[in-house]
Amino acid sequence: MDNELTALGIIFTEFYYWLTVVIMFLIHVGFCMYEVGASRHKNHMHTLMKNTMLIPLVTITFFFFGWWIYFAFPNGPGITGGLESAPWAVAWSELMGPHMGGAPATDALTADDTAGWARINGVFWAAFLLFSWTAASIVSGAVIERIKSTAFWILAIGIGSVWWIIDAAWGWHSAGWMVKLLGYHDAYASGVIHAIAGGYALGILLVLGPRIGKFAADGTPRDIHPRNPWLVTIGLFLIYTGFWGFYVACNVPMWDIQDGDGVFFSATNIYLAPTTLSAITVNFLMSLSGGLMMGYIVSKGDAFWTYSAGLAGVIAASAGNDLYHPIQAMFIAAAGVVIIYKLHYFVERKFKIDDAVGAVAVHGYAGFFGVFIAGFFLWGYPSSPDPSFHVITPWGQFIGAVIMFGVLGFIPGWITAKILHSFGLLRIPKEIELAGLDVGANAERYAAEQGIINAERAAIGGGSV
Amino acid sequence: MSTGSFENWAGTITDIGPIYPFVGSEMLWFILALVFWIWWHIVQTKRENKDYADEIKRFGSRESLNKIVGAESSKDP
Numbered sequence: 001m002d003n004e005l006t007a008l009g010i011i012f013t014e015f016y017y018w019l020t021v022v023i024m025f026l027i028h029v030g031f032c033m034y035e036v037g038a039s040r041h042k043n044h045m046h047t048l049m050k051n052t053m054l055i056p057l058v059t060i061t062f063f064f065f066g067w068w069i070y071f072a073f074p075n076g077p078g079i080t081g082g083l084e085s086a087p088w089a090v091a092w093s094e095l096m097g098p099h100m101g102g103a104p105a106t107d108a109l110t111a112d113d114t115a116g117w118a119r120i121n122g123v124f125w126a127a128f129l130l131f132s133w134t135a136a137s138i139v140s141g142a143v144i145e146r147i148k149s150t151a152f153w154i155l156a157i158g159i160g161s162v163w164w165i166i167d168a169a170w171g172w173h174s175a176g177w178m179v180k181l182l183g184y185h186d187a188y189a190s191g192v193i194h195a196i197a198g199g200y201a202l203g204i205l206l207v208l209g210p211r212i213g214k215f216a217a218d219g220t221p222r223d224i225h226p227r228n229p230w231l232v233t234i235g236l237f238l239i240y241t242g243f244w245g246f247y248v249a250c251n252v253p254m255w256d257i258q259d260g261d262g263v264f265f266s267a268t269n270i271y272l273a274p275t276t277l278s279a280i281t282v283n284f285l286m287s288l289s290g291g292l293m294m295g296y297i298v299s300k301g302d303a304f305w306t307y308s309a310g311l312a313g314v315i316a317a318s319a320g321n322d323l324y325h326p327i328q329a330m331f332i333a334a335a336g337v338v339i340i341y342k343l344h345y346f347v348e349r350k351f352k353i354d355d356a357v358g359a360v361a362v363h364g365y366a367g368f369f370g371v372f373i374a375g376f377f378l379w380g381y382p383s384s385p386d387p388s389f390h391v392i393t394p395w396g397q398f399i400g401a402v403i404m405f406g407v408l409g410f411i412p413g414w415i416t417a418k419i420l421h422s423f424g425l426l427r428i429p430k431e432i433e434l435a436g437l438d439v440g441a442n443a444e445r446y447a448a449e450q451g452i453i454n455a456e457r458a459a460i461g462g463g464s465v
Numbered sequence: 466m467s468t469g470s471f472e473n474w475a476g477t478i479t480d481i482g483p484i485y486p487f488v489g490s491e492m493l494w495f496i497l498a499l500v501f502w503i504w505w506h507i508v509q510t511k512r513e514n515k516d517y518a519d520e521i522k523r524f525g526s527r528e529s530l531n532k533i534v535g536a537e538s539s540k541d542p
Contacts, residue, residue, distance in 0.1 A: 097485045102481040439520055
């Protein structure tokens, strides 16, 4: 910070990540609107609070241990090495608080640590935290109207502050073992956010079971339509908006990418491989368009599915959207939407899965598809600037997708749900599900309103209006 | 008396590290925060279970549930 150019670079990077956090906040505004719109009137407040309270709970736990996991676990540990030291990322580090970057107050840190992390640690942590909220929010929609808040918040902490950040350390870190050994490439988080969250939701749904009335006695599924489709669609529009911040936060804004002599600064993806903001902007819009167009066709113009398909289209192309041609991104998105739409209804019928908002399909299946298809389109591409890392391959991507969706998503979700179920903490009582989660609050509200009405009638009768 | 670890902003800024109060007590704050976090879950879990039990007593009869379900509407609220 002792000359203007260095200061400009550091402060620009700090501001860049801060801005992504603000934009990504809209994802959560959107998720809240979406879930409330999808839930029935008798469950609105509970649905809203269930999603809202994941924000503070995932935030504090991501502060306590999530951030440290990202830096400590790139080797597994035990696959390509041991636990990495990350003294700037532990909750009690001085670098987790306001810091001017001068000499460290403790021996745990070096002068390079404080100089390098003082202005970046907080905004970088926050950008990752907003991904954590997203992962938990994806799960939230699938389980509405029958899960206990207690259970959901424990599950949210699991996906938001533990499982997704382990997968980020493995497959979304410039030194992650999946990148090194498998050539795993997932630039905008098809797998590391969406596939894992979809898999986690599916594991929970298997234990949680469907809402009362979702399936007829002969097993035929019934549609429980969004109660307020307009709120749902506005919510999804806001999620699209927040997704811009999500994409930009997946990049490093300025990095010297020149190997050898000289200096050349560029934006990079999370693996520190070059890309441009232009590339990802065009590809975002083309994959959104491919998803929307195919969603409109396969759902026969259903607003709920068309909007969701726009999102699924982006997710299906995200793994390679730093490198695809825009028309490739559009076709990948469209193909992904056909697959996830068909798969959603197949799984619903076959396994009696009640995914209230289609989250497993839109995020889980689209994310899995997105990771896998990138292996074909980007076959032989370098996965990292480090030439010793494995190149991108279909089989590396397939194994990666299985790890994201299955190993770190489905299995932990299923096991945690089983444990909560065994303690009677997972599902609300049948009477509450029938009466509605807001029954107590609504009764109080109606009683208060009736009191006001009675008072007004009395005032009219007395001629004192 | 000063809770900060520096005297003023007039010296060399690059000498200044953490600027929050009580530098050195971070572990204590962390432990307190962990306790607060666990306490919140315990209170919330007990409250949620009690609320459900109370509401089942109040609204859980077959007659009451029939009335509530019968009043549900497919229209937007």
